Amino acid sequence: MLNIDSIDVYYGSVQALWKVSLTVAEGEITVVVGSNGAGKTTLLKTISGLLHPKSGNIFFFGKKIDKAPPYEIVKMGIAHVPEGRHLFPYMTVEENLEMGAHLMRDKQEIAETLDWVYQIFPILKERRNQLARTLSGGEQQMLAIGRGLMSKPKLLMLDEPSLGLAPKLVLQVFDLVKKINNDEGITILLVEQNVRQALQIAHKAYVLENGRIIMEDKGQELLHNEHVKKAYLGL
Ligand code: ATP
Numbered sequence: 001m002l003n004i005d006s007i008d009v010y011y012g013s014v015q016a017l018w019k020v021s022l023t024v025a026e027g028e029i030t031v032v033v034g035s036n037g038a039g040k041t042t043l044l045k046t047i048s049g050l051l052h053p054k055s056g057n058i059f060f061f062g063k064k065i066d067k068a069p070p071y072e073i074v075k076m077g078i079a080h081v082p083e084g085r086h087l088f089p090y091m092t093v094e095e096n097l098e099m100g101a102h103l104m105r106d107k108q109e110i111a112e113t114l115d116w117v118y119q120i121f122p123i124l125k126e127r128r129n130q131l132a133r134t135l136s137g138g139e140q141q142m143l144a145i146g147r148g149l150m151s152k153p154k155l156l157m158l159d160e161p162s163l164g165l166a167p168k169l170v171l172q173v174f175d176l177v178k179k180i181n182n183d184e185g186i187t188i189l190l191v192e193q194n195v196r197q198a199l200q201i202a203h204k205a206y207v208l209e210n211g212r213i214i215m216e217d218k219g220q221e222l223l224h225n226e227h228v229k230k231a232y233l234g235l
Helices: 038-048 068-077 091-099 105-121 122-126 137-150 167-185 196-202 220-225 228-233
Strands: 003-009 014-022 029-033 055-060 078-081 155-159 185-192 206-209 210-216
Touching: 003 122, 003 206, 014 029, 014 038, 014 055, 014 210, 029 196, 029 220, 038 078, 038 155, 038 210, 068 078, 068 220, 091 105, 091 228, 105 122, 105 137, 105 167, 122 137, 137 155, 137 167, 137 210, 137 228, 155 220, 167 185, 185 196, 196 220, 206 220, 206 228, 210 220, 220 228
Parallel strands: 029 185, 029 206, 078 155, 155 185
Antiparallel strands: 003 014, 003 055, 206 210
């Protein structure tokens, strides 16, 4: 579905990604793990068209997208849930969700998509008229994911959804990600510092270190890899 072929990405003269190649297969959960500053956010921003690679290519269903602007990438079916959620705090839950459907013109379609998101996250329906800022951290993360789903993406990209959440909520968020993949058939690209939990739900996983992919394998295999165990799992 998504093929990234040897991209180099810079911020001005500073290089952040080196020859990064990665494939996301349709229907799967692909995970990129790495520590602070490894380049995970840069990778997602480049796929969404917020940054453009200096060299290399990105293909989505065979179409080259690395020079396309963000709104076209959304239209093609890629949604990006950013790190830190970026909700509109003084808007209601429902208004925040509707912002995720800003490229949809058909009111009926927006209403149906809203119903679909409320089915996945019943708590958001209960709180539909509440201001986003009054939600708990876990609920805010659900709202951010729900807003991403409002564009009816084929590929949902999640930037550290577990960040800042209590351990119990982290598990809940990962369960939801699994459910969105399993029950709704949405392909997921997840980047995470929470290596253990992320690898557990990954079909395929990559390790990003200092802007370079240093390893790729099935999630379960990487969980047992010596380097991963030492560097990321504290074993
Ligand atoms: P984190 O989990 O802390 O967000 P990350 O893996 O997402 O880390 P990135 O945010 O992609 O990492 O950062 C990768 C590298 O690019 C880092 O060295 C960072 O300092 C640098 N970087 C990120 N944003 C900018 C920017 N706007 N200008 C210059 N350098 C940047």
